[in-house]
Amino acid sequence: MTAAAIPHIPADRLPALLRAMPKAELHIHIEGSLEPELIFELSRRNGVAIPYASVEDLRRAYAFTDLQSFLDIYYAGASVLVTAQDFHDMAWAYFLRARADNVVHAELFFDPQTHTARGVAMGTVIDGLHRACERARSELGISSALILCFLRHLSEAEAFDTLEEALPYRDKFIGVGLDSSEVGHPPEKFARVYARCRTLGLHLVAHAGEEGPPTYIRTALDLLQVERIDHGVQAIHDPELMQRLARERIPLTVCPLSNLKLCVYPSLAQHQLKALLDAGLAVTVNSDDPAYFGGYIADNFVEVAAATGLSAQQCWQLAANSFEASFVDEATKAGWRDQLDACFARFG
Ligand code: HPA
Numbered sequence: 001m002t003a004a005a006i007p008h009i010p011a012d013r014l015p016a017l018l019r020a021m022p023k024a025e026l027h028i029h030i031e032g033s034l035e036p037e038l039i040f041e042l043s044r045r046n047g048v049a050i051p052y053a054s055v056e057d058l059r060r061a062y063a064f065t066d067l068q069s070f071l072d073i074y075y076a077g078a079s080v081l082v083t084a085q086d087f088h089d090m091a092w093a094y095f096l097r098a099r100a101d102n103v104v105h106a107e108l109f110f111d112p113q114t115h116t117a118r119g120v121a122m123g124t125v126i127d128g129l130h131r132a133c134e135r136a137r138s139e140l141g142i143s144s145a146l147i148l149c150f151l152r153h154l155s156e157a158e159a160f161d162t163l164e165e166a167l168p169y170r171d172k173f174i175g176v177g178l179d180s181s182e183v184g185h186p187p188e189k190f191a192r193v194y195a196r197c198r199t200l201g202l203h204l205v206a207h208a209g210e211e212g213p214p215t216y217i218r219t220a221l222d223l224l225q226v227e228r229i230d231h232g233v234q235a236i237h238d239p240e241l242m243q244r245l246a247r248e249r250i251p252l253t254v255c256p257l258s259n260l261k262l263c264v265y266p267s268l269a270q271h272q273l274k275a276l277l278d279a280g281l282a283v284t285v286n287s288d289d290p291a292y293f294g295g296y297i298a299d300n301f302v303e304v305a306a307a308t309g310l311s312a313q314q315c316w317q318l319a320a321n322s323f324e325a326s327f328v329d330e331a332t333k334a335g336w337r338d339q340l341d342a343c344f345a346r347f348g
C-alpha cells in the first residue's frame with residue numbers, strides 16, 4: 001500500500017484504528033515509564049525514601065512548566081531503582097503497556113549515569129533491562145533494543161567514562177543518544193564522544209530542537225552525524241533546515257503529549273506535527289516519558305490526531321515512518337509494513 005491507496009476510514013473509527021495498528025516506538029526513556037505505583041513499591045522494597053507521602057501526592061507534583069522542572073522529578077523518581085530485578089520490572093511493565101498499544105518494536109533509551117552516580121553498577125542496569133527485552137521477544141513477540149543516552153548537562157569526560165564502562169556490554173545496546181537539559185549544552189560538546197561511538201559501529205541519535213534552537217538540529221547532523229533527531233520540532237522555524245530534513249529523510253521522533261506537558265506548545269491543537277508531515281519530513285509519534293506525561297504511544301496518536309485533524313492517510317504515514325526509521329533490517333520492515341496495510345484494509 002502507498003499513502004495514496006489508503007481506504008476511506010470513517011472518522012469515528014480512527015481512534016480504534018490508531019490503537020490497533022502495528023507501530024514501532026523509537027523515543028521512550030525507560031526510566032520515564034516508571035509509574036508512581038511502581039516507584040512506591042520499589043521505594044519500600046529497597047528502603048529508599050522518597051519525599052512524597054503517597055502515589056497521589058507524587059502525581060500532584062507532575063505539573064511541569066518546562067523541561068528542567070520535569071527532569072528534577074524524573075531523576076528523583078529513578079532513585080528507587082537499585083537491583084537488576086528493579087530494572088527488569090520497570091521495563092517489563094512498559095512492554096505490557098506496549099503490547100496493549102500494538103507496538104511490534106521498541107528502541108528504549110536508558111540513562112546509565114543517573115544510576116552509576118548513585119553507586120549502581122553499569123552491569124546491573126544493562127543486565128536487568130536486557131533480560132526484560134529478551135522476555136518481551138519470547139513472551140510477547142515484541143522486538144526491542146537498548147540505546148544508551150549520555151546526560152548532556154554532565155561533562156564530555158563523564159560521557160567518555162560512561163562509554164568505557166558500558167563497553168563490556170557492547171553486544172547489549174545498539175546505539176547512543178543524548179538527553180537531559182538541552183539549552184546551554186549544544187551537540188558539539190559531545191562531538192568527540194560521538195566520533196568514538198561511530199568507530200565502534202554504534203547507531204547515533206540525539207535530542208535536538210525540543211527546547212533548543214534549530215541550530216542544535218544542524219550541529220547534531222553535521223558534527224555528531226546522527227541518523228535520527230529526537231523531538232526536532234523547532235525545525236519548523238528554519239525553512240532551509242526543513243527542506244534538508246525532508247530531502248535526506250532524517251527521521252524526527254516527535255512526542256506530542258511530552259511537548260504539551262513541558263509547555264513547548266500551549267495546546268495540542270497548536271502542535272506542528274501536521275505541518276512537519278505536510279513538508280515531507282519522516283515524522284514519527286512516540287511517548288517520551290509516558291508515566292509522567294499522561295499517556296502511552298497510542299494515547300499520543302489518538303490525542304494528536306483528534307486535536308490537529310490528521311487524516312487516515314497521515315496516520316498510516318506516521319506508522320510507516322516508524323518502521324522506516326527503526327534500526328532493523330529491510331525484510332523485517334517490509335513484514336511490518338504488510339501488517340500495517342492489512343490493518344488499514346480491515347478498518348476500511
Ligand atoms: N528531553 C530531554 N531529556 C529527557 C527527556 C526529554 O524529553 N526525557 C527524559 N530525559
Ligand code: ZN
Binds near residue numbers: 027207288
Ligand atoms: Zn526524550
